[in-house]
Amino acid sequence: MTVTQDPALAAPAVSAADGSLPPLAARTRSIGGSPVRDILAVTARPEVINFAGGLPAPSLFDAEGIAAAYRAVLAEEPAQALQYSTTEGVPALRAALAARTSVR
Structure with a gap:
């Protein structure tokens, strides 16, 4: 099966003769990196x-x-x-956890 796209519907790679980017592409260039991704890259x-x-440490996992x-x-x-459950969680589980933690 061959999928083709109508060239008239395709977004241009650049939006103006001066080579500027479309507004969405220009905005996404200004988005910074993810701090979590940066930490994970270092680790x-x-x-x-x-x-x-x-x-x-994976050796600590009780698989x-x-x-x-x-x-x-x-x-x-x-x-x-x-x-799926409600945002608050399953009532029976919440009650069991509350009972367990209130004993301590």
Whole structure:
């Protein structure tokens, strides 16, 4: 299948004879970089020890514990577990968390 575009509908690469950019393209040039992206780029370097980027050591992940929790939830309430909830969260989970944290 070949897809073609009507040349009359295509946006020009430049909007004027002077080579200026269309307004949207000109505005996007002034957008700065993402601080998070900048931090992650630095922390990806092997010589950098990251203490602030929010990237814990993978050896600290309890992958099996998390997998077991997912299996338990999906075995008990798969339809509810995979569905969206309200912004406030599932009332039963909120009550359980409140009870657990109020004991401490």
